[in-house]
Amino acid sequence: MHRLAALAVTATVALTLAACGDSREVGSVGVDxxxxxxxxxxxxxxxxxxxxxxxxxxxxxxxxxxxQGNWFEDPSYSALDCTVTGPITIGDIATRSGGEEIFREGRSLIWKSLRVSRIYDAANDSLIYLAHAREIQQGSGKMSLSVIPLSGEQVTWSNGAPAAAR
Incomplete structure (x- = not known):
């Protein structure tokens, strides 16, 4: 029994340390x-x-x-909403269709992570943020999307606007 408890503690610590990206908890709601x-x-x-x-x-x-008997995994469910908090300054972002990952947090010991990716939509002058789970074995269709329109906002490109936006 002690081994099981030690394994559970190790897994919890590993899940906590698996986070990367700049985030901070702003709230937590008990559900049951x-x-x-x-x-x-x-x-x-x-x-x-x-x-x-x-x-x-x-x-x-x-x-x-x-x-449940499943120590090492959290569900893939997530929701995402993004907002403008001030003048937008865009640094060196990927403008390819696959975008780039800006946040990742482990949701299981090995197999699953929750990720947020940013995609630049040049045709509609927008930034798209996509939250999704990445599962190595079966994939996941669970996702959430938020869009920040850049037109009408005070936007500065620190490296000059990408060719697609000119």
């Missing part, structure tokens, strides 16, 4: 008596000043992990 929570993080885009995304996701409790 077992201690399951919905956490809300503010995610800053490292290359775009003046935009913040709020990411909500499910955190399983210790009691739920005991009941």
């Amino acid at each position: 008596w077992t201690g399951n929570d919905i956490s809300i993080d503010a995610v800053a885009d490292p290359e775009v000043d003046g935009v913040v995304c709020h990411l909500a996701y499910f955190n399983r409790s210790f009691i739920d992990r005991l009941q």
Whole structure:
């Protein structure tokens, strides 16, 4: 039994340390008596000043992990909304259709992570933020999307506007 408890603690620490990107928890709402929570993080885009995304996701409790017998995995469910918080300054961002990842957090010990990617839509002069799970074995269709229109906003490109935006 001690091995199981030690393994659970190790897994929890590993999940906590698996996060990368600039985020901070701004709130947490309890959803049931077992201690399951919905956490809300503010995610800053490292290359775009003046935009913040709020990411909500499910955190399983210790009691739920005991009941379900699955210690190492959290659900893929998430919600994302991004907003303009001031003048937008866009740094060196990828303008290719696949965009680039700006945030990643582990949702299982090995197989799954929750990610936020930014895609520049030159035709519509917008930044698209996509929250999705990445699962190595089966993939995931769970996603959430938020769009920041750049037209009408005070936007500065620190390296000059990309060729597609000129």
